[in-house]
Amino acid sequence: MTTPDPSEPLVALVGAGPGDPGLLTRRAAELLAAADLILYDQLVPRRILDLANPAAEAVCVRDLPTQPGDKYPLIYGRMIDAAKAGRRVVRLKGGDPLVFGRGGEEAEALRDSGVPYEIVPGVTAALAAAAYLDLPLTHRNHTSAVALITGHELPNKPGTKLDWPTLARFPGLLVIYMGMARLPVIVAELVKHGKPADTPAVICERASTGQMRSVSTTLAELEGVRRAAGLEAPGLILIGEAAGHRHPVSWFEARPLFGRRVLVTRPRHQAEGMMRAFERLGAVPFSLPTLEIHPPADPAPLDAALAKLRQPDGGFDWLVFTSANGVHAVVRRLAHLGRDLRDLGRVKLAAIGPKTAAALREYHLTADVVPIAFIAESLVESLREHVAGKRVLLARANRGRDHLPVELAKIAAVEQVTAYDQVDAVDPEAEAFAALRRGEIEFITLSSSNAARALLARFDDTMRGRVERGEMKLVAISPETGRVIRELGYPVAAEAGVYTVDGLIEAVRRLAADEVISDPSSR
Numbered sequence: 274m275t276t277p278d279p280s281e282p283l284v285a286l287v288g289a290g291p292g293d294p295g296l297l298t299r300r301a302a303e304l305l306a307a308a309d310l311i312l313y314d315q316l317v318p319r320r321i322l323d324l325a326n327p328a329a330e331a332v333c334v335r336d337l338p339t340q341p342g343d344k345y346p347l348i349y350g351r352m353i354d355a356a357k358a359g360r361r362v363v364r365l366k367g368g369d370p371l372v373f374g375r376g377g378e379e380a381e382a383l384r385d386s387g388v389p390y391e392i393v394p395g396v397t398a399a400l401a402a403a404a405y406l407d408l409p410l411t412h413r414n415h416t417s418a419v420a421l422i423t424g425h426e427l428p429n430k431p432g433t434k435l436d437w438p439t440l441a442r443f444p445g446l447l448v449i450y451m452g453m454a455r456l457p458v459i460v461a462e463l464v465k466h467g468k469p470a471d472t473p474a475v476i477c478e479r480a481s482t483g484q485m486r487s488v489s490t491t492l493a494e495l496e497g498v499r500r501a502a503g504l505e506a507p508g509l510i511l512i513g514e515a516a517g518h519r520h521p522v523s524w525f526e527a528r529p530l531f532g533r534r535v536l537v538t539r540p541r542h543q544a545e546g547m548m549r550a551f552e553r554l555g556a557v558p559f560s561l562p563t564l565e566i567h568p569p570a571d572p573a574p575l576d577a578a579l580a581k582l583r584q585p586d587g588g589f590d591w592l593v594f595t596s597a598n599g600v601h602a603v604v605r606r607l608a609h610l611g612r613d614l615r616d617l618g619r620v621k622l623a624a625i626g627p628k629t630a631a632a633l634r635e636y637h638l639t640a641d642v643v644p645i646a647f648i649a650e651s652l653v654e655s656l657r658e659h660v661a662g663k664r665v666l667l668a669r670a671n672r673g674r675d676h677l678p679v680e681l682a683k684i685a686a687v688e689q690v691t692a693y694d695q696v697d698a699v700d701p702e703a704e705a706f707a708a709l710r711r712g713e714i715e716f717i718t719l720s721s722s723n724a725a726r727a728l729l730a731r732f733d734d735t736m737r738g739r740v741e742r743g744e745m746k747l748v749a750i751s752p753e754t755g756r757v758i759r760e761l762g763y764p765v766a767a768e769a770g771v772y773t774v775d776g777l778i779e780a781v782r783r784l785a786a787d788e789v790i791s792d793p794s795s796r
């Protein structure tokens with residue numbers, strides 16, 4: 274994150290792009306991460322808000338108090354008041370703020386009240402639909418012009434600003450925003466003014482996300498084909514020669530998990546990487562954090578252990594971390610106590626798995642040993658030669674498997690300390706949980722035994738039935754997590770071969786591919 278420059282404006286009109294968080298500009302991401310107030314349009318993809326400063330106040334403009342007439346003065350008022358109070362404001366709009374987003378009017382209101390602002394462009398829906406459908410917007414041989422058109426205005430009604438006779442003759446591709454509800458009138462108007470009925474046409478709903486759906490047809494057939502396919506707003510209508518040159522299956526539709534719905538159960542602060550990985554694979558990921566990490570309710574034992582760590586004698590020889598959370602918790606606690614990493618200088622460090630070792634590296638610490646398999650049993654084996662007869666401090670969660678300390682205690686003098694508390698955090702009111710309850714999620718990834726316990730404790734009989742019938746599939750990060758799931762009476766659809774988040778993602782991918790091959794008619 275960049276440090277804000279005091280001369281920078283406090284208000285930014287920001288394009289959120291069409292849906293895929295990967296299409297956010299770097300400037301938009303910087304501003305979101307630093308914002309105090311985010312005023313977002315209803316159409317803004319909710320995933321984009323995951324990238325905002327968690328402490329920011331996020332308000333959907335739809336939820337501003339209602340008043341007769343135009344809502345916009347209310348939005349202006351909120352922006353202006355917040356900026357005058359010194360808060361950093363992001364006014365977030367779907368796509369680009371200046372393409373059918375009333376960004377121009379909002380900028381004018383800010384100018385009028387003397388509030389400085391900046392404007393950050395976004396990927397507008399037309400560009401997203403073209404790229405994700407593999408449909409060139411322009412082409413040297415047949416399309417030299419593109420028109421962005423609002424379909425919101427009723428054609429053939431007095432007061433329309435659109436000149437349909439001219440649009441019907443437009444020598445290029447027509448891209449119509451907000452036109453789904455008025456599609457029959459739009460088609461009739463274009464045909465009436467001479468647009469050939471067999472002009473190629475495409476409709477694209479939710480471009481750039483795993484929920485993208487589209488149809489290809491001709492101008493005359495558009496409404497019938499739309500209705501048969503059940504496409505609804507928000508969608509984009511593309512009419513013209515270029516629409517006939519679309520690749521039948523785009524690169525995005527060919528992604529291995531295109532359209533498949535996946536649940537991510539990691540804690541909120543750790544979910545983003547997995548969410549992005551699934552998005553890049555074409556999936557529709559849902560985040561439902563099952564666990565939260567808190568500082569230990571009673572930090573006294575951790576403080577005492579840390580004090581012992583820095584003693585030249587009577588302290589410890591090894592400090593063993595069982596998770597990245599443990600590493601961050603210890604370093605944070607040291608900082609809280611006014612100490613620093615030098616306090617760890619007397620001990621050797623062990624990290625259970627590559628993610629834990631990577632967390633140490635974030636603080637320029639190198640693990641002295643990183644066991645290759647990522648379960649407690651093999652950790653003991655790889656530690657044996659190092660720690661036998663030594664004094665070991667094990668920094669762990671308030672709850673965890675007892676296998677590691679028990680086994681370690683057979684070969685070394687082990688002291689355990691709670692570095693952080695792990696708390697069940699499934700929110701039954703969350704949108705992801707509602708989707709789960711409605712049976713709308715196909716793959717449920719369980720990234721730890723405690724995640725599995727926390728989530729499955731919330732399942733009712735209907736949900737259990739869906740898992741038993743294979744409609745919802747539980748995918749476990751390791752055999753140990755698989756064992757816990759079976760113990761709770763649920764079938765496991767797949768277990769990761771490598772016990773990491775990447776291994777878990779790979780397991781979903783393989784499961785999805787297998788099913789396509791074994792029973793292509795099942796969907």
Ligand code: SAH
Nearest residue numbers: 368369372374397398450451479480507508
């Ligand atoms: N400022 C936005 C457009 C706002 S008008 C932009 O630049 O994209 C809202 C209309 O945009 C919707 O009715 C729909 O026609 C279109 N739209 C927005 N996002 C879309 C998406 N992901 N896929 C298809 N159409 C989209």
